[in-house]
Amino acid sequence: MSMNMNEMLKKARRIQTEMEKDEQEIQKKEFTIEKQGITVVMNGLRKLVSIKFNPALIDPDDPELLEDLLMLAVNEAIETVDKAFDEINAKYSDSGLSF
Secondary structure, eight states: OOOOHHHHHHHHHHHHHHHHHHHHHHHHOEEEEEETTEEEEEETTSOEEEEEEOGGGOOTTOHHHHHHHHHHHHHHHHHHHHHHHHHHHHHHHTSSOOO
């Protein structure tokens, strides 16, 4: 039995509202990545909250090591936030609506 247009629009609005609520929850969260003596905290808006690192990582003869580790940790934090949003999109992409 197929839905009429009004029922489909109601369902689409409900799904959109639920998805927006889930996205807002992610935006409020903080994601912490710990990698080889570096801790990066990023919020769901992909803004850095803090970066901490073990002082032993500071090697004046090899600054690239610390730079590389920081890049890896920040990129992983971004990927973690993106994955959280991807999970929401996957949750709602199979909503049962077909046009």
